[in-house]
Amino acid sequence: xxxxxxxxxxxxxxxxxxxxxxxxxxxxxxxxxxxxxxxxxxxxxxxxxxxxxxxxxxxxxxxxxxxxxxxxxxxxxxxxxxxxxxxxxxxxxxxxxxxxxxxxxxxxxxxxxxxxxxxxxxxxxxxxxxxxxxxxxxxxxxxxxxxxxxxxxxxxxxxxxxxxxxxxxxxxxxxxxxxxxxxxxxxxxxxxxxxxxxxxxxxxxxxxxxxxxxxxxxxxxxxxxxxxxxxxxxxxxxxxxxxxxxxxxxxxxxxxxxxxxxx
Amino acid sequence: xxxxxxxxxxxxxxxxxxxxxxxxxxxxxxxxxxxxxxxxxxxxxxxxxxxxxxxxxxxxxxxxxxxxxxxxxxxxxxxxxxxxxxxxxxxxxxxxxxxxxxxxxxxxxxxxxxxxxxxxxxxxxxxxxxxxxxxxxxxxxxxxxxxxxxxxxxxxxxxxxxxxxxxxxxxxxxxxxxxxxxxxxxxxxxxxxxxxxxxxxxxxxxxxxxxxxxxxxxxxxxxxxxxxxxxxxxxxxxxxxxxxxxxxxxxxxxxxxxxxxxxxxxxxxxxxxxxxxxxxxxxxxxxxxxxxxxxxxxxxxxxxxxxxxxxxxxxxxxxxxxxxxxxxxxxxxxxxxxxxxxxxxxxxxxxxxxxxxxxxxxxxxxxxxxxxxxxxxxxxxxxxxxxxxxx
Numbered sequence: 001x002x003x004x005x006x007x008x009x010x011x012x013x014x015x016x017x018x019x020x021x022x023x024x025x026x027x028x029x030x031x032x033x034x035x036x037x038x039x040x041x042x043x044x045x046x047x048x049x050x051x052x053x054x055x056x057x058x059x060x061x062x063x064x065x066x067x068x069x070x071x072x073x074x075x076x077x078x079x080x081x082x083x084x085x086x087x088x089x090x091x092x093x094x095x096x097x098x099x100x101x102x103x104x105x106x107x108x109x110x111x112x113x114x115x116x117x118x119x120x121x122x123x124x125x126x127x128x129x130x131x132x133x134x135x136x137x138x139x140x141x142x143x144x145x146x147x148x149x150x151x152x153x154x155x156x157x158x159x160x161x162x163x164x165x166x167x168x169x170x171x172x173x174x175x176x177x178x179x180x181x182x183x184x185x186x187x188x189x190x191x192x193x194x195x196x197x198x199x200x201x202x203x204x205x206x207x208x209x210x211x212x213x214x215x216x217x218x219x220x221x222x223x224x225x226x227x228x229x230x231x232x233x234x235x236x237x238x239x240x241x242x243x244x245x246x247x248x249x250x251x252x253x254x255x256x257x258x259x260x261x262x263x
Numbered sequence: 264x265x266x267x268x269x270x271x272x273x274x275x276x277x278x279x280x281x282x283x284x285x286x287x288x289x290x291x292x293x294x295x296x297x298x299x300x301x302x303x304x305x306x307x308x309x310x311x312x313x314x315x316x317x318x319x320x321x322x323x324x325x326x327x328x329x330x331x332x333x334x335x336x337x338x339x340x341x342x343x344x345x346x347x348x349x350x351x352x353x354x355x356x357x358x359x360x361x362x363x364x365x366x367x368x369x370x371x372x373x374x375x376x377x378x379x380x381x382x383x384x385x386x387x388x389x390x391x392x393x394x395x396x397x398x399x400x401x402x403x404x405x406x407x408x409x410x411x412x413x414x415x416x417x418x419x420x421x422x423x424x425x426x427x428x429x430x431x432x433x434x435x436x437x438x439x440x441x442x443x444x445x446x447x448x449x450x451x452x453x454x455x456x457x458x459x460x461x462x463x464x465x466x467x468x469x470x471x472x473x474x475x476x477x478x479x480x481x482x483x484x485x486x487x488x489x490x491x492x493x494x495x496x497x498x499x500x501x502x503x504x505x506x507x508x509x510x511x512x513x514x515x516x517x518x519x520x521x522x523x524x525x526x527x528x529x530x531x532x533x534x535x536x537x538x539x540x541x542x543x544x545x546x547x548x549x550x551x552x553x554x555x556x557x558x559x560x561x562x563x564x565x566x567x568x569x570x571x572x573x574x575x576x577x578x579x580x581x582x583x584x585x586x587x588x589x590x591x592x593x594x595x596x597x598x599x600x601x602x603x604x605x606x607x608x609x610x611x612x613x614x615x616x617x618x619x620x621x622x623x624x625x626x627x628x629x630x631x632x633x634x635x636x637x638x639x640x641x642x643x644x645x646x647x648x649x650x651x652x653x654x
Binding site: 060061063064106109110111112122144148151208209210 | 387
């Protein structure tokens with residue numbers, strides 16, 4: 001719970017520092033073969049987004065907010081297909097009940113696919129930010145774990161989405177203001193943590209071979225809602241060669257990639 | 264606070280305990296929704312039968328106890344304050360007797376009966392408020408949160424010791440032989456330290472040596488019925504364990520626990536050398552280690568608490584050939600047991616593909632497609648064959 005809170009602070013902090021400083025660093029990850037894979041990856045299944053929304057309280061017993069989670073999930077489920085379609089992808093809406101009719105143990109399979117992505121994600125994001133050039137050299141795979149699901153849903157790719165949102169309780173805000181004032185008196189610079197915020201991770205994964213084609217992470221303060229549009233702006237458009245992506249020079253083929261996972 | 268065995272208990276009367284129960288109910292729903300609850304009637308009935316012998320009758324009137332096995336590779340068991348008790352396949356696959364299972368279930372039942380969760384919640388509140396005060400003094404750097412975080416993950420040592428002590432009493436009353444209880448701790452001790460997770464029943468326990476000593480002392484006091492002639496249920500348990508081992512290996516591999524998969528598969532092979540699936544998962548673990556040096560290095564560092572760095576990753580890259588040899592040896596072993604065991608051909612095909620031996624890979628993978636029934640990675644394999652055949 002508190003790791004989550006700290007992680008938010010780190011992500012938001014990183015964005016402010018790195019973008020503020022104008023560094024050419026990015027949280028985007030791309031498979032070097034994404035441009036060619038795009039020709040076969042057309043039908044995307046939007047997996048049910050994983051959403052966690054918490055009220056951060058003074059006692060440390062952070063409280064999940066089921067209504068906010070439900071609303072954020074509904075918001076994502078409504079917007080994601082449109083955003084993907086706008087980028088040229090054919091969207092297959094995921095329906096667990098339908099999947100269950102086609103695949104035995106579908107709920108567990110979905111969880112296994114998500115779990116495999118989480119494991120892959122920790123490799124993708126060993127470093128939070130990388131240079132633009134390095135960002136296009138990630139070969140990470142979740143393996144064939146999603147094969148049966150892809151077959152059942154007639155999918156070429158899965159879209160994974162995770163949103164972590166938080167808001168601070170009034171007690172915690174009061175404490176932070178007091179701390180901020182104290183810092184201000186001593187240093188002349190006062191900082192008060194944002195009352196709410198969020199972070200997201202999204203990834204497009206080849207459903208056939210499990211290769212993570214594209215991933216992005218982002219975090220923001222003062223907005224406790226998902227921001228899928230912001231996240232998907234960096235997803236290359238389907239049908240347009242290498243949109244949003246620099247051509248990788250031929251000599252990089254010999255360069256050791258950041259991650260190499262071929263299952 | 265009165266335990267549930269006390270007729271004067273005020274279970275679920277306070278706001279904080281009600282909130283805890285609501286959270287526990289939500290956790291139950293989430294685990295079920297994600298399909299994590301293991302669905303196997305035989306195992307389910309077996310666990311319910313064992314648990315029914317252990318739950319104090321009076322406590323069962325206050326709380327509806329529910330026992331579930333979850334498809335999680337970690338070695339873990341936990342109790343929620345609403346009476347839900349979960350045990351992972353990772354833990355169940357390690358036990359040897361019914362007594363050991365009953366021992367762990369008893370320990371978890373005690374947490375519910377003694378209402379340790381609400382006691383811990385109240386204790387945590389005090390801890391966190393202290394941490395916030397320190398945070399203020401440290402100018403909002405949040406440094407002071409860190410020591411407090413550990414205390415959030417599990418019950419206090421006092422509660423754990425009480426659960427250990429009372430679990431013996433539950434076991435004794437249920438007629439299980441107490442002589443085998445030390446072995447439970449030994450099995451847990453054999454587990455790699457990181458194979459359990461924060462929040463695990465084992466995470467904040469007194470050291471296992473101390474637990475074994477405390478168990479010996481409790482037994483030596485002579486107050487408990489030792490049931491020396493009672494069966495420990497080893498034979499029945501072996502049938503249960505067999506049903507779980509494949510699921511355990513699958514879920515371990517899925518989260519890139521290669522070394523732990525090898526260890527579990529080899530244990531299973533010692534018990535049954537002719538089980539093709541144990542050989543298969545041993546082979547898969549080695550093959551994936553060769554294909555995923557980064558993941559293998561991360562796991563190694565995690566298990567052995569060593570530094571994860573590029574040198575470690577490089578050491579796995581250098582071992583690629585020998586890792587593939589190990590994998591191939593496992594797959595070939597299967598073929599000595601059953602020549603038509605489809606996934607052995609898959610494994611051999613993927614090893615050949617990783618070695619750049621296109622013709623051998625294509626032949627083995629085609630054989631897999633031919634022999635396999637209900638293959639769920641057909642497209643994946645066809646994709647590989649397509650790449651081999653591409654001029």
